[in-house]
Amino acid sequence: MTETPLTAVALSCTLKPSPSSSSSDLMAQQYLDALAEHDVSGSLVRVVDHDVRPGVERDMGDGDAWPTIRSQVVAAEVLVVVTPTWMGHMSSVAQRVLERLDAEISETREDGNPLMYGKVAVVGVVGNEDGAHKITADLYQALDDAGFTVPAQGGTYWNGEAMHTTDYDELEETPEATASALSAAAANAAHLARLLRDRPYPSGG
Amino acid sequence: MTETPLTAVALSCTLKPSPSSSSSDLMAQQYLDALAEHDVSGSLVRVVDHDVRPGVERDMGDGDAWPTIRSQVVAAEVLVVVTPTWMGHMSSVAQRVLERLDAEISETREDGNPLMYGKVAVVGVVGNEDGAHKITADLYQALDDAGFTVPAQGGTYWNGEAMHTTDYDELEETPEATASALSAAAANAAHLARLLRDRPYPSGG
Amino acid sequence: MTETPLTAVALSCTLKPSPSSSSSDLMAQQYLDALAEHDVSGSLVRVVDHDVRPGVERDMGDGDAWPTIRSQVVAAEVLVVVTPTWMGHMSSVAQRVLERLDAEISETREDGNPLMYGKVAVVGVVGNEDGAHKITADLYQALDDAGFTVPAQGGTYWNGEAMHTTDYDELEETPEATASALSAAAANAAHLARLLRDRPYPSGG
Amino acid sequence: MTETPLTAVALSCTLKPSPSSSSSDLMAQQYLDALAEHDVSGSLVRVVDHDVRPGVERDMGDGDAWPTIRSQVVAAEVLVVVTPTWMGHMSSVAQRVLERLDAEISETREDGNPLMYGKVAVVGVVGNEDGAHKITADLYQALDDAGFTVPAQGGTYWNGEAMHTTDYDELEETPEATASALSAAAANAAHLARLLRDRPYPSGG
Numbered sequence: 001m002t003e004t005p006l007t008a009v010a011l012s013c014t015l016k017p018s019p020s021s022s023s024s025d026l027m028a029q030q031y032l033d034a035l036a037e038h039d040v041s042g043s044l045v046r047v048v049d050h051d052v053r054p055g056v057e058r059d060m061g062d063g064d065a066w067p068t069i070r071s072q073v074v075a076a077e078v079l080v081v082v083t084p085t086w087m088g089h090m091s092s093v094a095q096r097v098l099e100r101l102d103a104e105i106s107e108t109r110e111d112g113n114p115l116m117y118g119k120v121a122v123v124g125v126v127g128n129e130d131g132a133h134k135i136t137a138d139l140y141q142a143l144d145d146a147g148f149t150v151p152a153q154g155g156t157y158w159n160g161e162a163m164h165t166t167d168y169d170e171l172e173e174t175p176e177a178t179a180s181a182l183s184a185a186a187a188n189a190a191h192l193a194r195l196l197r198d199r200p201y202p203s204g205g
Numbered sequence: 206m207t208e209t210p211l212t213a214v215a216l217s218c219t220l221k222p223s224p225s226s227s228s229s230d231l232m233a234q235q236y237l238d239a240l241a242e243h244d245v246s247g248s249l250v251r252v253v254d255h256d257v258r259p260g261v262e263r264d265m266g267d268g269d270a271w272p273t274i275r276s277q278v279v280a281a282e283v284l285v286v287v288t289p290t291w292m293g294h295m296s297s298v299a300q301r302v303l304e305r306l307d308a309e310i311s312e313t314r315e316d317g318n319p320l321m322y323g324k325v326a327v328v329g330v331v332g333n334e335d336g337a338h339k340i341t342a343d344l345y346q347a348l349d350d351a352g353f354t355v356p357a358q359g360g361t362y363w364n365g366e367a368m369h370t371t372d373y374d375e376l377e378e379t380p381e382a383t384a385s386a387l388s389a390a391a392a393n394a395a396h397l398a399r400l401l402r403d404r405p406y407p408s409g410g
Numbered sequence: 411m412t413e414t415p416l417t418a419v420a421l422s423c424t425l426k427p428s429p430s431s432s433s434s435d436l437m438a439q440q441y442l443d444a445l446a447e448h449d450v451s452g453s454l455v456r457v458v459d460h461d462v463r464p465g466v467e468r469d470m471g472d473g474d475a476w477p478t479i480r481s482q483v484v485a486a487e488v489l490v491v492v493t494p495t496w497m498g499h500m501s502s503v504a505q506r507v508l509e510r511l512d513a514e515i516s517e518t519r520e521d522g523n524p525l526m527y528g529k530v531a532v533v534g535v536v537g538n539e540d541g542a543h544k545i546t547a548d549l550y551q552a553l554d555d556a557g558f559t560v561p562a563q564g565g566t567y568w569n570g571e572a573m574h575t576t577d578y579d580e581l582e583e584t585p586e587a588t589a590s591a592l593s594a595a596a597a598n599a600a601h602l603a604r605l606l607r608d609r610p611y612p613s614g615g
Numbered sequence: 616m617t618e619t620p621l622t623a624v625a626l627s628c629t630l631k632p633s634p635s636s637s638s639s640d641l642m643a644q645q646y647l648d649a650l651a652e653h654d655v656s657g658s659l660v661r662v663v664d665h666d667v668r669p670g671v672e673r674d675m676g677d678g679d680a681w682p683t684i685r686s687q688v689v690a691a692e693v694l695v696v697v698t699p700t701w702m703g704h705m706s707s708v709a710q711r712v713l714e715r716l717d718a719e720i721s722e723t724r725e726d727g728n729p730l731m732y733g734k735v736a737v738v739g740v741v742g743n744e745d746g747a748h749k750i751t752a753d754l755y756q757a758l759d760d761a762g763f764t765v766p767a768q769g770g771t772y773w774n775g776e777a778m779h780t781t782d783y784d785e786l787e788e789t790p791e792a793t794a795s796a797l798s799a800a801a802a803n804a805a806h807l808a809r810l811l812r813d814r815p816y817p818s819g820g
Contacts, residue, residue, distance in 0.1 A: 015259040015304065048259055054220040054298060056291065086261065087347040088543025092301040093259060098292045099220065117767050130569060133498025133756060134544030140759060141752035141770075142292040149807070150755065150765040152732050152816060158572045159540060163587035177573035187817050192764070195810045201767060202802050293748025322562050335774060338703025339749030342551035345560065346543060349550060354602070355560040357527050357611060360551075364745060367773045368792035382778035392612050397559070400605045406562060407597050425669040425714065458669055464630040464708060466701065496671065497757040502711040503669060508702045509630065552702040 006193050008035050008042030008078035011069070013094035015084065018049050023126040023168035027156070027182070028082040030174065031124060034183050038190035040078055045069055047093050056102045066100045077193040078120050079148060081139055085127025085159065090135045098139075101146040112204030116147030120193040122185045125157040126168040132157035149196060151188035156181035211398050213240050213247030214277045215285035218299035223254050228331040228373035232361070232387070233287040235379065236329060239388050243395035245283055250274055252298050259301065263308045271305045282398040283325050284353060286344055290332025290364065295340045303344075306351040317409030321352030325398040327390045330362040331373040337362035354401060356393035361386035416603050418445050418452030419482045420490035423504035428459050433536040433578035437566070437592070438492040440584065441534060444593050448600035450488055455479055457503050464506065468513045476510045487603040488530050489558060491549055495537025495569065500545045508549075511556040522614030526557030530603040532595045535567040536578040542567035559606060561598035566591035621808055623650050623657030624687045625695035628709035633664050638741040638783035642771070642797070643697040645789065646739060649798050653805035655693055660684055662708050671717045681715045692808040693735050694763060696754055700742025700774065705750045713754075716761040727819030731762030735808040737800045740772040741783040747772035764811060766803035771796035 010028040014020075025046060032042045050065035059067045073079055083094035104116050121143040125132040136155045144150055158178040160166045215233040219225075230251060237247045255270035264272045278284055288299035309321050326348040330337040341360045349355055363383045365371045420438040424430075435456060442452045460475035469477045483489055493504035514526050531553040535542040546565045554560055568588045570576045625643040629635075640661060647657045665680035674682045688694055698709035719731050736758040740747040751770045759765055773793045775781045 015261065017259075054222075054253055054296075056220065086300070087303045087307055087350065088547065089300055089303065089343055089347070091259075092297045092304055095291075095294055095300050096297040098294065099297055102292055114768075130540045130542045130567065131544065132540045132572065134541065134547075137498065137544075137752035137756035138294055140755040140765065141748060142294070144755060144765055144767065144769055145292065147767050149767045150759055152759065152762050152764045153729075154759055155756075157540065160571050162542065162568045162570075162585065163591070175572065181573070184819055191814070191816055195814055196807075199806070199810055201806055204799060293752065319563075335745050335747045335772065336749065337745045337777065338551060339746065339752075342547035342703065342749075345550040345554060346547035346565075349560055349562065349564055352562050354562045355550065355554055357554065357557050357559045358524075359554055362745065363777045365777075366775050367747065367790065368796070380777065386778070389614060396609075396611055397606075400609055401602075404601070404605055406601055409594060425671065427669075464632075464663055464706075466630065496710070497713045497717055497760065499710055499713065499753055499757070501669075502707045502714055505701070505704055505710050506707040508704065509707055512702055548704055552704070555702065 004194060006040045006077040006190065007075065008032065008040050008080060009072045009076045010042060010044045010080035010082065011097055012044060012046045013081065013083040013091045013097060014046060014048060015091055015093060016048065018046055021169050022046065024082045024084050026169045027124040027126055028080060030182055031080045031122065031186060034186035035078060035190060038187060040190050045072065047097060052096055052100065054096065056099050058103045070100065074115060077197060078189050080122055082124035083135060085125060085129045085131040085135060088129060088131040088134065090138060098142040104146045113201060114147035118196040118200050119148050120151055120189045120196065121148035122151065122189045123155045124182065127159040128165050128167055130159055130162060132159060149192060151185065151192045153181065154185050154188060156185055209399060211245045211282040211395065212280065213237060213245050213283035213285060214281045215247055215249045215287065216302055217249060217251045218286065218288040218296045218302060219251060219253060220289065220296055220298060221253065223251055226374050227251065229287045229289050231374045232329040232331055233285060235387055236285045236327065236391055239391035240283060240395060243392060245395050250277065252302060257301055257305065261304050261307045275305065279320060282402060283394050285327055287329035288340060290330060290334045290336040290340060293334060293336035293339065295343060303347040309351045318406060319352035323401045323405050324353050325356055325394045325401065326353035327356065327394045328360045329387065332364040333370050333372055335364055335367060337364060354397060356390065356397045358386065359390050359393060361390055414604060416450045416487040416600065417485065418442060418450050418488035418490060419486040420452060420454045420492065421507055422454060422456045423491065423493040423501045423507060424456060424458060425494065425501055425503060426458065428456055431579050432456065434492045434494050436579045437534040437536055438490060440592055441490045441532065441596055444596035445488060445600060448597060450600050455482065457507060462506055462510065466509050466512045480510065484525060487607060488599050490532055492534035493545060495535060495539045495541040495545060498539060498541040498544065500548060508552040514556045523611060524557035528606040528610050529558050530561055530599045530606065531558035532561065532599045533565040534592065537569040538575050538577055540569055540572060542569060559602060561595065561602045563591065564595050564598060566595055619809060621655045621692040621805065622690065623647065623655050623693035623695060624691040625657060625659045625697065626712055627659060627661045628696065628698040628706045628712060629661060629663060630699065630706055630708060631663065633661055636784050637661065639697045639699050641784045642739040642741055643695060645797055646695045646737065646801060649801035650693060650805060653802060655805050657691065660687065662712060667711055667715065669711065671714050673718045689730060692812060693804050695737055697739035698750060700740060700744045700746040700750060703744060703746035703749065705753060713757040719761045728816060729762035733811040733815050734763050735766055735804045735811065736763035737766065737804045738770045739797065742774040743780050743782055745774055745777060747774060764807060766800065766807045768796065769800050769803060771800055
């Protein structure tokens with residue numbers, strides 16, 4: 001299989017608007033760097049900087065920023081979602097992204113499949129709180145429902161020891177286990193996205 | 206124990222701004238009606254109508270609507286949280302409420318306890334999607350972490366058969382099981398809130 | 411309120427039969443020690459040492475060990491559940507305990523309430539994997555459904571940095587944050603159990 | 616791509632030993648029938664009929680039934696996991712399967728990848744209780760961690776209206792939405808398993 005160029009979009013779901021430093025942005029950028037090694041170019045969107053409205057339609061109108069972000073997702077073959085951990089859950093910004101993707105379940109292409117079919121999603125979770133496995137689970141299920149495919153070991157995460165307060169962007173260097181999992185997830189995502197672009201899922205009903 | 210008057214605040218976490226009809230509002234009002242039978246008066250806040258900012262401080266400044274809502278929570282003995290189900294998760298509005306309550310974990314009263322100690326929380330989940338047990342779990346854990354106490358059988362929910370689309374506010378009448386669970390949760394919350402007001406938790410460290 | 415003697419039972423849900431060392435046993439014993447400071451005496455059950463059968467009845471017959479454990483739960487005012495973290499979830503042994511408690515939801519006392527009403531539950535989670543918030547959530551919801559009350563900040567946990575392999579029972583001493591949360595949960599449980607014994611929830615329907 | 620023959624194994628995680636009727640068995644068999652339409656032959660294992668020991672090793676010794684089941688998983692390209700819903704969670708039998716698959720994360724092939732890399736997993740959840748989205752999430756995350764790939768819309772489920780008691784195997788016919796989702800999951804699994812057999816993931820480190 002030739003290394004045909006692909007594109008990715010990484011949604012960083014930090015609660016902090018730019019220009020604050022963000023652990024989620026850091027991990028999202030690390031994902032884009034790792035994907036670039038597999039000839040996947042991409043861009044990073046800090047979602048909270050945009051006025052994504054509450055709702056479950058593709059366009060909530062009236063200045064809603066989602067349609068622009070959504071068009072980047074539609075144009076890409078790989079979606080990266082990175083979220084901080086708050087109260088053990090994904091951020092409200094990440095959940096809002098999922099709510100907006102809910103519209104993709106009901107509206108389908110001419111072949112009967114959701115528009116997101118054939119795209120691949122990977123996830124990252126950062127936190128000074130425990131919660132990464134659960135958030136990974138919640139993201140996989142929602143993204144898979146929306147039509148994305150989840151590659152083997154398609155996530156990475158970092159948090160410190162229980163009830164400590166260090167943040168990912170305060171570490172002197174990225175821990176090896178987190179970096180290694182990120183690297184594998186990116187490699188698998190690129191591989192799977194190419195397979196599914198060349199050989200799409202069968203048409204639905 | 207005398208039936209001393211207590212107050213409640215019900216946070217409806219629908220994604221739909223007023224004046225749209227809302228299943229979450231309906232269940233929140235049913236909770237307030239049930240609490241009134243136990244001499245607990247209350248008010249309903251549709252959170253999405255207010256500009257609650259992303260963040261984890263008590264006041265994010267610059268027009269943030271949370272401090273006003275928070276003052277109602279602080280003044281009440283019972284907190285009711287009702288959320289719709291999206292992608293199997295609580296709404297982004299509900300998660301934002303939890304994020305804002307995160308500040309209550311780190312800041313404590315003179316006695317060393319969180320300000321929310323002694324308050325009681327009950328929850329309600331509505332959906333045309335499955336997810337109520339999980340959302341109830343996520344809410345109990347986060348509210349309990351923030352200092353609230355969860356009474357026995359402190360929740361109720363409604364959803365239809367798998368993958369159907371009926372909403373709670375479209376039902377001709379509230380199903381008996383949902384109403385009965387709501388009534389028990391309200392009675393237990395009122396009872397427990399009185400106990401804890403008269404006999405507070407021991408002081409912390 | 412006098413410090414009337416109460417009893418507790420702590421269910422350790424490790425996968426390892428005796429006499430293996432167990433982090434869950436260690437935390438369960440720490441809970442019992444902390445409860446003893448509040449005049450609550452108790453005993454520890456390592457569930458995997460007993461033949462608890464799969465099923466959702468109070469007695470699955472044929473040598474089922476659950477009825478004996480259940481009688482200890484029924485006799486106690488405080489239930490402690492401690493579980494390890496596997497794949498980000500509570501252990502299969504802990505889930506089996508919940509399945510057996512499912513029978514308590516449908517069968518009620520003469521006053522219409524579940525037999526577990528008025529009892530208080532606290533939880534502990536140990537792991538070399540992240541997952542504690544989610545497991546705490548899953549336990550609170552299931553135990554609350556079964557009739558238990560969850561006191562404010564009714565849990566504690568420990569795990570190490572992301573993807574590390576240290577176990578709780580390998581630590582030289584218990585980390586302060588874990589110990590402090592355990593101590594508060596035990597104090598609140600003892601307080602609430604006394605309140606609810608003296609002033610039971612109202613009768614159900 | 617030719618329709619090369621593949622094999623599947625379906626693990627039914629009901630709590631009820633044979634010969635009891637089981638909703639999980641029914642859905643597992645429906646999955647196998649749907650896979651057969653895509654030239655994937657398979658067999659069904661009712662896990663509770665076998666003495667799968669608690670633990671996280673590949674073989675817990677002493678009559679442990681897991682090694683035999685594991686060899687079937689290793690020989691197949693597609694894994695189907697179907698579980699009932701108890702207390703809103705997957706069954707203790709399903710969690711035990713995940714615990715036993717935990718061993719696959721640490722032990723890798725000569726190429727550095729887990730043995731399960733390249734295999735595809737789909738899931739099914741049945742219940743007279745709500746919980747399917749959460750259980751699907753928990754299964755996707757754990758199976759993906761163990762090396763399986765999750766195809767787009769890789770699950771199906773059924774439960775009735777909130778707090779009702781009908782079981783899946785009591786329905787006169789399978790609801791259209793559940794059947795349609797199962798059919799799509801099976802088709803996608805077969806497609807993806809063929810792609811990954813012909814074009815394996817890149818080697819790890």
